[in-house]
Amino acid sequence: MSSLASARSHILAEPLYLVEIRLMGTGSPVLHLAEREIDVGGTVYEGHLWEIKRFELGFNGPDIRGMDDLLKICLLNEPWRGYSRLLEMGEDFPFEGATIILRETYIGPDGMPATPDLLLSGVLEGVSGIDLMMFTIGARGLWSLGGMM
DSSP: OBOHHHHHHSTTOOOEEEEEEEOOSTTOOEEEEOSSOEEETTEEEBSOEEEEEEEOOSOOOSSOOOOSEEEEEEEEOOOBTTBSSHHHHHHHSOSTTOEEEEEEEOBOTTSOBBOOEEEEEEEEEEEESOOSSEEEEEEEEEEOTTOOO
16 A cells, blocks of 8 residues: 555545445445445445535634534445345435445555545435435534545
């Protein structure tokens, strides 16, 4: 893996967001999602992430990261494991109330992802904007001091 500072300084570096969703319930799966399939430190992130939007709700001072911010996470509603659509998995293991961890990495000049930085940890809210192609999940959380979108 590349160092995060080295990867960030790469002239073509763009952030790659990594989403981990821990669903509730016995035997519930842990989703590892990114904009494309990628192996980061032995964890395979599946390419079901379309977009992340951030809405600042809390105070943002010079040394205080956005607190209680709202994220809208748009996921591709494609087949996932034994389900015909990712959203169908939410019927067995609800998204609402699940924990979410958002990390950021960069692909270094060597083509390898840097060790990810923790950006946010929080809780998922309701699902909205459902269609055959994608759906949106709201999330609230606290930003880590290590980084912000």
